């Protein structure tokens with residue numbers, strides 16, 4: 001039987017942090033609670049996903065005669081609904097929606113903006129492989145209605161809170177409000193996120209690289225040479241780096257945060273319409289850049305910090321290299337040496 005000792009849950013953790021800053025308004029506590037609430041609902045559906053196939057296929061009716069929604073559409077709606085009506089936000093952008101979303105009629109317009117990818121890892125959703133939610137929060141900079149998009153178009157440097165939810169073998173929420181990176185694991189029996197990781201720090205150097213190597217022919221010379229280099233004997237360990245690639249950024253970055261090494265999605269020449277690679281600045285790269293920076297790591301576009309990129313478009317894509325400081329500076333060196341022409 002349990003001994004009755006209970007760790008800290010997410011709410012208490014944020015509340016304690018808030019007490020350390022008497023000037024805090026408590027809004028961040030409210031924001032993270034609302035994100036956690038939405039994440040619990042999405043987590044419940046993710047866990048049932050395999051059964052949906054048995055009950056009725058997406059877009060068709062299940063046995064109760066209800067329409068079964070696609071999981072990513074469901075997650076998108078849950079987050080928009082909960083966050084839009086929370087009173088904390090003036091504007092919301094999600095990877096699923098072409099335009100930013102304003103607060104519904106009758107609800108308070110808050111002091112923050114939030115950008116999120118409600119369910120990242122779309123290619124893994126149907127296969128019982130880890131997927132996730134990514135989010136970042138900025139303080140509102142506009143005063144008037146109608147100017148809202150500017151509240152989203154702020155660089156990662158100005159993020160005040162970011163995090164992700166990993167729907168894996170357990171559901172985890174990892175978050176930073178600029179005061180360390182902390183992890184909470186969902187105990188489904190009590191419906192609470194309990195603190196499981198305190199002050200996550202990325203090792204300065206890792207021995208794992210994570211990239212979709214099928215794109216090798218489409219990369220620049222610098223990136224190709226860097227990957228070739230990682231396959232040579234590493235001076236520190238006497239063996240080449242190991243490759244690990246799940247294809248869900250949240251899962252690959254979670255491992256990178258805990259074990260070190262480097263996660264990459266470089267620009268490639270596969271699709272001329274996507275010169276910045278695949279990953280989106282607002283929903284994927286900037287939040288993770290903020291988290292790795294607060295865990296003692298680094299995130300780069302290959303030529304500079306991701307945190308300094310000022311968004312020009314809601315759905316802008318940027319090349320992304322993130323993880324251990326040593327590894328990120330090494331890829332920057334290869335890019336600097338071989339990719340001056342940017343091919």
Ligand code: AHM
Pocket residue numbers: 095117119120121122123212247248249250265278279
């Ligand atoms: P998504 O937003 O459509 O899910 O795409 C983003 C995902 C990331 O989670 C992952 O790192 C990447 O796409 C994988 O892409 P690829 O299949 O090209 O390797």
Ligand code: MG
Pocket residue numbers: 095117119120121284
């Ligand atoms: Mg995504």
